[in-house]
Amino acid sequence: xxxxxxxxxxxxxxxxxxxxxxxxxxxxxxxxxxxxxxxxxxxxxxxxxxxxxxxxxxxxxxxxxxxxxxxxxxxxxxxxxxxxxxxxxxxxxxxxxxxxxxxxxxxxxxxxxxxxxxxxxxxxxxxxxxxxxxxxxxxxxxxxxxxxxxxxxxxxxxxxxxxxxxxxxxxxxxxxxxxxxxxxxxxxxxxxxxxxxxxxxxxxxxxxxxxxxxxxxxxxxxxxxxxxxxxxxxxxxxxxxxxxxxxxxxxxxxxxxxxxxxxxxxxxxxxxxxxxxxxxxxxxxxxxxxxxxxxxxxxxxxxxxxxxxxxxxxxxxxxxxxxxxxxxxxxxxxxxxxxxxxxxxxxxxxxxxxxxxxxxxxxxxxxxxxxxxxxxxxxxxxxxxxxxxxxxxxxxxxxxxxxxxxxxxxxxxxxxxxxxxxxxxxxxxxxxxxxxxxxxxxxxxxxxxxxxxxxxxxxxxxxxxxxxxxxxxxxxxxxxxxxxxxxxxxxxxxxxxxxxxxxxxxxxxxxxxxxxxxxxxxxxxxxxxxxxxxxxxxxxxxxxxxxxxxxxxxxxxxxxxxxxxxxxxxxxxxxxxxxxxxxxxxxxxxxxxxxxxxxxxxxxxxxxxxxxxxxxxxxxxxxxxxxxxxxxxxxxxxxxxxxxxxxxxxxxxxxxxxxxxxxxxxxxxxxxxxxxxxxxxxxxxxxxxxxxxxxxxx
Numbered sequence: 080x081x082x083x084x085x086x087x088x089x090x091x092x093x094x095x096x097x098x099x100x101x102x103x104x105x106x107x108x109x110x111x112x113x114x115x116x117x118x119x120x121x122x123x124x125x126x127x128x129x130x131x132x133x134x135x136x137x138x139x140x141x142x143x144x145x146x147x148x149x150x151x152x153x154x155x156x157x158x159x160x161x162x163x164x165x166x167x168x169x170x171x172x173x174x175x176x177x178x179x180x181x182x183x184x185x186x187x188x189x190x191x192x193x194x195x196x197x198x199x200x201x202x203x204x205x206x207x208x209x210x211x212x213x214x215x216x217x218x219x220x221x222x223x224x225x226x227x228x229x230x231x232x233x234x235x236x237x238x239x240x241x242x243x244x245x246x247x248x249x250x251x252x253x254x255x256x257x258x259x260x261x262x263x264x265x266x267x268x269x270x271x272x273x274x275x276x277x278x279x280x281x282x283x284x285x286x287x288x289x290x291x292x293x294x295x296x297x298x299x300x301x302x303x304x305x306x307x308x309x310x311x312x313x314x315x316x317x318x319x320x321x322x323x324x325x326x327x328x329x330x331x332x333x334x335x336x337x338x339x340x341x342x343x344x345x346x347x348x349x350x351x352x353x354x355x356x357x358x359x360x361x362x363x364x365x366x367x368x369x370x371x372x373x374x375x376x377x378x379x380x381x382x383x384x385x386x387x388x389x390x391x392x393x394x395x396x397x398x399x400x401x402x403x404x405x406x407x408x409x410x411x412x413x414x415x416x417x418x419x420x421x422x423x424x425x426x427x428x429x430x431x432x433x434x435x436x437x438x439x440x441x442x443x444x445x446x447x448x449x450x451x452x453x454x455x456x457x458x459x460x461x462x463x464x465x466x467x468x469x470x471x472x473x474x475x476x477x478x479x480x481x482x483x484x485x486x487x488x489x490x491x492x493x494x495x496x497x498x499x500x501x502x503x504x505x506x507x508x509x510x511x512x513x514x515x516x517x518x519x520x521x522x523x524x525x526x527x528x529x530x531x532x533x534x535x536x537x538x539x540x541x542x543x544x545x546x547x548x549x550x551x552x553x554x555x556x557x558x559x560x561x562x563x564x565x566x567x568x569x570x571x572x573x574x575x576x577x578x579x580x581x582x583x584x585x586x587x588x589x590x591x592x593x594x595x596x597x598x599x600x601x602x603x604x605x606x607x608x609x610x611x612x613x614x615x616x617x618x619x620x621x622x623x624x625x626x627x628x629x630x631x632x633x634x635x636x637x638x639x640x641x642x643x644x645x646x647x648x649x650x651x652x653x654x655x656x657x658x659x660x661x662x663x664x665x666x667x668x669x670x671x672x673x674x675x676x677x678x679x680x681x682x683x684x685x686x687x688x689x690x691x692x693x694x695x696x697x698x699x700x701x702x703x704x705x706x707x708x709x710x711x712x713x714x715x716x717x718x719x720x721x722x723x724x725x726x727x728x729x730x731x732x733x734x735x736x737x738x739x740x741x742x743x744x745x746x747x748x749x750x751x752x753x754x755x756x757x758x759x760x761x762x763x764x765x766x767x768x769x770x771x772x773x774x775x776x777x
Contacts, residue, residue, distance in 0.1 A: 088133025096129035121156040124199040145227040163193035175227030275693040276498035286682040295369040300392040304399040322433040336397040344466040350418040355522035359409035360631035361641040378675025380633035404438040413522035421476030445509035470514040481621040490722035527626035536661040542608040542617040549604035688770035695765035725772035
């Protein structure tokens with residue numbers, strides 16, 4: 080039927096659904112099902128008025144971004160070409176992030192201009208912003224936080240229902256766009272723009288991260304959060320693989336409440352056995368349930384300073400699913416046997432029941448490894464010491480095969496009981512953090528390879544090999560910094576030698592903060608990791624086959640993986656139509672969760688900026704030593720020891736000019752500022768609203 084529908088586009092490039100149904104001898108449901116598929120493939124645009132545009136010669140389909148100055152750029156979905164310019168008078172009611180139908184015309188100066196013809200999808204339904212006084216002081220205006228909306232006059236239709244004042248943060252619902260006016264309805268007063276904690280919530284809303292759950296999801300959580308029913312055959316079949324007698328423990332941060340993973344290690348003939356038991360969320364969250372729909376569109380839990388916005392309601396995330404100590408819990412297990420060199424001898428994946436014998440913290444385990452002392456039982460201490468041995472063997476093996484390892488400094492933001500930012504420090508990572516990371520990577524590899532070898536539809540966590548031109552540019556930056564990586568030109572474009580270059584940086588740069596900011600430059604030239612249907616391996620981990628299995632409480636990707644493990648390995652359901660459904664679902668889900676992951680990272684970054692600005696407000700006028708983290712045309716970013724970053728604007732450097740070939744600032748006396756250089760600064764300004772910190776030279 081696809082071809083029949085598309086053939087209509089050859090006669091008429093746009094058509095109403097009613098007219099299309101008259102021309103095709105098929106029922107309404109069949110036609111709309113195919114139209115949805117064509118829409119997902121970007122072969123048609125389908126508006127809410129049921130006008131169907133056939134994408135091709137005349138009409139194109141894309142997404143628009145609008146500048147604060149009033150013009151826009153539209154990016155075509157079916158092409159990698161550059162964006163098309165859209166003048167203000169050709170927007171026709173479109174707003175930033177709309178999916179639009181557009182046409183392209185060539186101007187007299189040979190440049191192309193786009194005109195928006197229709198809107199097929201408005202994904203942006205609400206805005207977050209704050210109340211400010213108008214320039215003449217007579218009115219209170221709503222100013223959105225997001226770029227692309229500041230050039231509209233915003234009309235709040237229910238203004239009389241609220242008592243508004245300056246600096247309030249609001250969430251508003253978008254109603255209509257007419258003549259550069261946005262009509263909105265106030266939905267919620269979030270809080271005070273001058274308080275970091277209220278700004279944290281507003282940033283969540285800004286990135287479409289919802290702090291609250293809807294009624295249906297909460298009801299579904301209450302319904303499924305029941306004690307284990309041993310009469311259920313899905314529970315009974317686990318008893319043959321029960322782990323309740325094993326000394327499994329959880330190791331997490333002191334504040335963690337959603338305990339996803341537990342570990343157990345023992346010595347065996349010629350090596351070690353690692354058991355990684357993961358909370359069996361898929362038992363409670365069933366496909367297409369309210370919980371499942373909510374989890375899919377949230378994609379992941381988000382951690383914003385001291386605020387956790389969970390993927391699942393607390394009844395599950397901190398309760399029935401969480402591997403709390405001394406409670407029987409359902410779990411999925413990756414069991415792996417290693418030889419004494421860290422090579423995998425055997426592996427299996429199964430469902431089970433477990434009891435965590437202790438809720439340990441990273442700090443507690445690090446102190447055991449450092450001082451050889453603990454208040455825990457002899458059995459648990461012995462197990463942890465065996466786990467440390469295996470961790471060191473795996474770490475060594477992973478290092479030999481080329482896994483890229485370097486520490487990226489992360490800020491730890493500490494708030495008091497009133498949510499004021501009282502300290503920002505660099506987050507410490509000890510042996511226990513690395514041990515858990517190594518064991519989780521091993522479990523993820525085990526699960527991915529088991530299914531990959533069966534050639535079944537699955538979800539993989541891919542990380543592509545960096546491009547040659549990116550590696551050449553990275554090495555030229557290292558050379559400009561005076562770092563001699565001692566590699567041939569061929570080695571410099573070989574991704575396998577990145578580890579050698581990082582080793583040279585470690586040997587030549589002794590200051591850890593300087594080394595951190597130089598190492599971070601590599602991330603800019605690496606490909607981004609993503610969830611995908613086809614396995615291409617994980618370059619950064621030097622892994623041929625990788626997935627995410629170990630965090631189903633806080634990542635939807637892992638929940639999908641658990642479901643398919645049960646379907647393929649436990650139920651052995653390999654019916655063709657089921658495999659086809661899985662393939663389609665993975666493609667759809669990957670698109671959603673890759674996007675939610677980006678939103679979470681962006682929100683976390685913005686929250687860090689807010690908290691850092693609040694913290695530095697009390698430090699204005701004080702001097703600090705920092706490291707130059709970036710040199711750009713408009714100024715120099717300087718990072719302090721505690722990861723706080725601020726900008727010395729180019730206007731504060733009147734004698735300096737930017738050299739874009741070497742990415743340095745230089746003056747006539749050949750004084751330079753370069754990446755990784757130590758520098759003394761003074762704090763000039765810190766603005767919570769604008770999320771910026773300004774430094775000047777001390």
